[in-house]
Amino acid sequence: MLEKLKEKVLKANLELPKRNLVTYTWGNVSEIDRESKLIVIKPSGVDYDEMTEEDMVVVDLKGDIVEGKLRPSSDTPTHIELYKKYPDIGGIVHTHSSWATSWAQSGKSIPVMGTTHADYFYGEIPCTRKLSEEEIMSEYEKQTGLVIIETFKDRNPMYTPGVIVNDHGPFNWGKDSNEAVHNAVVMEEVAKMAFRAKMLSPEDNGADEALVTKHFLRKHGENAYYGQG
Template sequence: MYFSKQLLEEVVAANKALAASGLAPLTWGNASGYDHVRGFVAIKPSGVPYDELTPESMVVVDLDGKKVEGDLKPSMDLKTHLEIYKAFPHVRGVVHTHSKYATSFAQAGQGLECYGTTHADYFNGTVPCVPSPSVDVVNEDYELGTGCSIVSYFQFHDIDSKQVPAALVKNHGPFAWGKGPMDAYQNALVLELCAEMAIHSLALQPDLEAIPNYLLKKHQTRKHGPDAYYGQK
């Protein structure tokens, strides 16, 4: 086997979840998973409807994008996924969507600030809006450039990609990542719900301030890290 069977099935499940949740109308989204033992990535094939996806139809590539397994062409956004995996080694799943509210922030060129505990439970502060690639980069390698834009923004601004597992690409839409494909999907879903609530909150209070920092930290620590007390573990 070139790829973990269980992870491959999770990649399929995450892609189907994109459709079922409404985050990705038509074929506007893709999920991938990273098998760190073998060093390979499995990703949705380009343009194939979600309900036709099977483990066999996934495309398996190495971190340079060389195809290892699969008859189909990978998602156009593959290189963006690969940049994220290469730069953020803890990541095991990446998701891209054109979900409505997150994309509306991306189109507005506006990062999603943290206005409440719903956001604070998942993202340690603002989900940034990173620049879209410049005209030169687009002409050379657009999808690679999109990945570089995300990664360099996080590095330059010293944002922890573990604590802020998503980015909005200006004029484009959200990318989210996580401990696996389903975790990345969940982060994409939470991003969308928080983006919707932020739009309504900003309509009520255009000068809205972000959540106080001590509340943000409290929600991060009660749900994540060594002192977490959420859930049954």
């Protein structure tokens, strides 16, 4: 069942330790098969070194396990909310990568300090509001998904494929699991350089709108001219 997708999701998960985004068993990647409405996701708390395709868990959009011997990632309800809300999202990744998580812990959005950011993320990478005690105590992981959706109520998540959850860490997404992980790697790099630029120029709030728009459109949309596409 969904054997090719399991293989793909396993590989996308294995990118996380390879790209230094995770410690131990932290982090998780999923991808949805839109036709069957089934999600393949990493199991909870399993070593990356020992993970196999068979360990991948298949869940439906209610969160019920459809196939798999192991428990899915404890963050599965967050993934589900995003898949349900945004039909263009095909893959999702969550890590505690150190630079993006540092921003999350500061409670601040990552401003667009330069073109590296603008090449991938249109506008600041927003930090969610803090969850209320009530939200935390009831269906916490689902509420995490809902607060991400609330944060993007006036934005297109495909133009800004990432968020930092307040006092927690980053989520990224893309058209599939590979693109989601790619965006997570870039966001970590962007978060690192934004931190350093802010240390050098605390009063600087970012690049000019025209530059940001130019760089985003070099890589995205009809008139993109980066790459071989």
